Amino acid sequence: MAKSERVGVAKTYKLYIGGKFPRSESGRSYQVTSEGGAFLANAAQASRKDLRDAVVAARSAFGAWSGATAYNRGQVLYRVAEVMEGRRDQFIAEVRDADGVRPRSAESLVDTAIDRWVWYAGWTDKLAAVLGGTNPVAGPYFSFTVPEPTGVVGVLAPQRSSLLGLVSVLAPVVATGCTAVVVSSAARPLPAITLAEVLATSDVPGGVVNLLTGHAAELGPWLASHADVNALDLTGADAEHRTELARSAADTVKRVLRIPEQEPDWTASPGLGRLRAYLEDKTVWHPMGV
Amino acid sequence: MPVFDYAPAPENRDIARVKQYYQPFIGGGFVDGDGEPLKTLNPATGEVLAEVSTVASSDVDSAVHAARRSFERVWSPMPGAERAKYIFRIARLVQERARELAVLESLDNGKPIRESRDADIPTAAAHFFYHAGWADKLEYAGLGASPQPVGVAGQVIPWNFPLLMLAWKIAPALATGNTVVLKPAETTPLTALVFAEICQQADLPPGVVNIVPGAGDVGEMLVTHPGVDKVAFTGSTEVGKLIQRQLAGTRTRLTLELGGKAANIVFDDAPVDQAIEGIVNGIFFNQGHVCCAGSRLLVQESITDEVLAKLRSRVETLRIGDPLDKNTDIGAINSAEQLAKIRELVASGEEEGAQRWTSPCPVPEKGFFFAPTVFSGVESSMRIAREEIFGPVLSVQTFRTPDEAVTKANTTPYGLSAGVWTEKGSRILWLTSKLRAGVVWANTFNRFDPAAPFGGYKESGFGREGGRPGLAAYLKGADDGEV
Numbered sequence: 001m002a003k004s005e006r007v008g009v010a011k012t013y014k015l016y017i018g019g020k021f022p023r024s025e026s027g028r029s030y031q032v033t034s035e036g037g038a039f040l041a042n043a044a045q046a047s048r049k050d051l052r053d054a055v056v057a058a059r060s061a062f063g064a065w066s067g068a069t070a071y072n073r074g075q076v077l078y079r080v081a082e083v084m085e086g087r088r089d090q091f092i093a094e095v096r097d098a099d100g101v102r103p104r105s106a107e108s109l110v111d112t113a114i115d116r117w118v119w120y121a122g123w124t125d126k127l128a129a130v131l132g133g134t135n136p137v138a139g140p141y142f143s144f145t146v147p148e149p150t151g152v153v154g155v156l157a158p159q160r161s162s163l164l165g166l167v168s169v170l171a172p173v174v175a176t177g178c179t180a181v182v183v184s185s186a187a188r189p190l191p192a193i194t195l196a197e198v199l200a201t202s203d204v205p206g207g208v209v210n211l212l213t214g215h216a217a218e219l220g221p222w223l224a225s226h227a228d229v230n231a232l233d234l235t236g237a238d239a240e241h242r243t244e245l246a247r248s249a250a251d252t253v254k255r256v257l258r259i260p261e262q263e264p265d266w267t268a269s270p271g272l273g274r275l276r277a278y279l280e281d282k283t284v285w286h287p288m289g290v
Numbered sequence: 291m292p293v294f295d296y297a298p299a300p301e302n303r304d305i306a307r308v309k310q311y312y313q314p315f316i317g318g319g320f321v322d323g324d325g326e327p328l329k330t331l332n333p334a335t336g337e338v339l340a341e342v343s344t345v346a347s348s349d350v351d352s353a354v355h356a357a358r359r360s361f362e363r364v365w366s367p368m369p370g371a372e373r374a375k376y377i378f379r380i381a382r383l384v385q386e387r388a389r390e391l392a393v394l395e396s397l398d399n400g401k402p403i404r405e406s407r408d409a410d411i412p413t414a415a416a417h418f419f420y421h422a423g424w425a426d427k428l429e430y431a432g433l434g435a436s437p438q439p440v441g442v443a444g445q446v447i448p449w450n451f452p453l454l455m456l457a458w459k460i461a462p463a464l465a466t467g468n469t470v471v472l473k474p475a476e477t478t479p480l481t482a483l484v485f486a487e488i489c490q491q492a493d494l495p496p497g498v499v500n501i502v503p504g505a506g507d508v509g510e511m512l513v514t515h516p517g518v519d520k521v522a523f524t525g526s527t528e529v530g531k532l533i534q535r536q537l538a539g540t541r542t543r544l545t546l547e548l549g550g551k552a553a554n555i556v557f558d559d560a561p562v563d564q565a566i567e568g569i570v571n572g573i574f575f576n577q578g579h580v581c582c583a584g585s586r587l588l589v590q591e592s593i594t595d596e597v598l599a600k601l602r603s604r605v606e607t608l609r610i611g612d613p614l615d616k617n618t619d620i621g622a623i624n625s626a627e628q629l630a631k632i633r634e635l636v637a638s639g640e641e642e643g644a645q646r647w648t649s650p651c652p653v654p655e656k657g658f659f660f661a662p663t664v665f666s667g668v669e670s671s672m673r674i675a676r677e678e679i680f681g682p683v684l685s686v687q688t689f690r691t692p693d694e695a696v697t698k699a700n701t702t703p704y705g706l707s708a709g710v711w712t713e714k715g716s717r718i719l720w721l722t723s724k725l726r727a728g729v730v731w732a733n734t735f736n737r738f739d740p741a742a743p744f745g746g747y748k749e750s751g752f753g754r755e756g757g758r759p760g761l762a763a764y765l766k767g768a769d770d771g772e773v
Contacts, residue, residue: 130432131432253748281745284730
């Protein structure tokens with residue numbers, strides 16, 4: 001009898017909310033194809049309800065994550081890099097299919113994404129020293145200023161760069177101690193879900209990062225108007241939708257990140273801008289005396 | 291307790307050199323604006339203090355163009371060390387004319403001369419002195435190797451600390467190489483226009499500072515003007531949201547310093563007499579016209595009766611009256627409109643079932659005054675616990691545990707400031723990390739300094755004023771995700 005060729009086990013790609021991998025409560029899914037048009041998978045198409053669940057999860061995770069020591073957060077972020085490294089080949093294959101790039105280019109994008117986690121991991125316990133300090137006030141008071149995370153950050157991830165772009169917008173959010181609700185690239189969502197699997201196995205507490213696959217145009221308005229979201233990155237929104245989303249964000253005085261009009265070159269080394277954008281300066285005063 | 295009588299000790303109003311008529315300051319000169327002139331009142335008497343020419347859209351254009359021209363040709367190319375000397379000059383001129391400015395501020399705003407003399411004007415001078423020193427040291431501010439100014443700043447300020455808010459806005463903008471068009475509040479334009487004279491005396495190049503008096507419509511023209519690169523606004527959360535909406539989708543940079551409803555938390559181990567002074571300062575400083583006022587007092591349940599009794603007996607001694615009298619503790623409410631708003635919110639507190647206590651102190655018959663008022667039995671759902679009253683009205687709530695205090699303190703869309711009173715150091719540090727507010731005063735309240743960043747969390751706005759973070763608002767690339 002001739003040996004039959006082994007049938008592969010295809011993965012079901014789901015959402016990542018509160019540390020779990022549910023399907024969309026709406027039951028919706030959509031077809032994801034490679035840049036060349038070949039069928040890759042069905043991705044869950046997140047709904048407004050999924051988004052609201054993700055915000056609740058992000059808010060409940062905020063206290064513990066922002067209260068964790070910066071050393072601990074740094075180790076968790078570094079762990080993400082370690083676990084990604086172990087899945088390097090899988091990421092290269094997925095990025096090649098999703099972004100439609102040559103294998104060597106995919107390799108370089110994945111390596112840069114891994115290295116970006118390492119870079120941000122090292123920032124967690126240095127931000128307060130670099131951005132904060134003591135204030136030499138004119139009086140008998142001890143005054144100091146420390147950066148603190150602003151809260152829940154809503155991220156519309158880049159539409160083009162499925163992994164490096166995603167990591168570049170997500171890592172700074174969690175490095176500051178904020179928690180994130182991320183809507184992935186609509187057409188290139190699969191590396192995002194694989195990243196979610198990495199996060200779920202890297203000591204990142206459930207709810208710190210919530211990843212939804214679906215359409216920024218559908219989910220963006222709910223994210224922008226949600227009263228429990230403190231800051232917004234609209235990178236993945238169409239230029240024509242950004243103004244409307246930013247307007248809606250004004251109703252709760254959200255911090256809306258200043259972003260370039262076009263999706264930038266994510267391989268460039270990031271500055272402190274994204275970290276600063278998600279930090280609040282808190283100033284504390286106490287009298288000095290005997 | 292002995293009762294002390296105070297003889298009147300009024301400051302001489304002539305020191306303010308009030309003119310009958312003031313003009314906008316555009317391109318280095320005083321010019322009539324095309325807007326409808328406004329009359330600014332002395333809120334302590336309700337009488338007209340002066341007439342002020344206001345600007346129309348064409349004047350805002352001229353001011354923005356003047357600012358643009360001086361930005362490109364003079365101010366941003368100028369070496370930081372030279373810019374610094376102009377700003378130092380301004381600081382010195384504010385100090386030299388401090389008494390005049392203080393009396394004028396009290397006349398126009400209604401605040402006690404003790405506060406304008408000891409807080410507003412000296413702190414305004416300090417802001418210029420502090421920021422002057424930054425002008426040639428920006429590359430050391432940790433905001434990039436070669437930080438660049440943004441351009442023309444459009445700034446809109448409130449009426450509660452007129453000259454001080456002007457200083458908070460203009461000093462960092464100038465130090466970082468930007469030029470400004472500033473709109474003072476409709477009811478308090480006078481010290482800003484004397485400041486314009488100071489700019490002339492300092493020989494500041496024309497167009498670096500432009501002052502455009504007017505009402506909210508002028509503010510809107512300014513913040514939406516296409517020639518403005520950066521908007522800085524201090525005022526109500528309602529107007530702040532409107533500005534954020536209007537600027538959505540534009541490249542204009544924005545910082546907002548908005549309203550607050552600060553919790554002032556008193557634990558049972560607090561030094562009660564000091565805490566009483568802090569509570570009084572927290573809510574009755576500047577008639578409670580303070581965005582960071584400690585307007586919600588959270589007292590640990592076991593000491594509520596003691597704190598309330600001591601608080602009432604202390605508040606009874608506060609003297610309300612002539613702002614120019616050096617013995618006055620509480621001056622005039624800035625406008626009839628604000629007085630009506632305070633009365634409306636106080637009435638809502640009574641209707642919703644809170645217990646009102648108002649100091650029996652004598653209140654002047656003329657002018658806009660409101661006696662210090664304390665509400666006890668306040669529930670978190672009541673309007674007086676949620677809405678910014680911006681007047682001498684304190685809402686008292688109680689708590690049992692530190693966790694409950696944190697929850698109650700943070701249950702507000704605002705997040706500007708908070709106060710903590712306890713002798714326990716570890717508790718102070720724990721609380722300061724839990725309170726979602728931009729400024730936390732522990733065993734003190736209402737302290738301000740140009741070296742100490744100030745600004746809010748949540749709906750109290752974004753961006754900081756003072757310190758290194760305050761510079762970021764006026765420098766390119768420092769506060770954004772542009773890579």
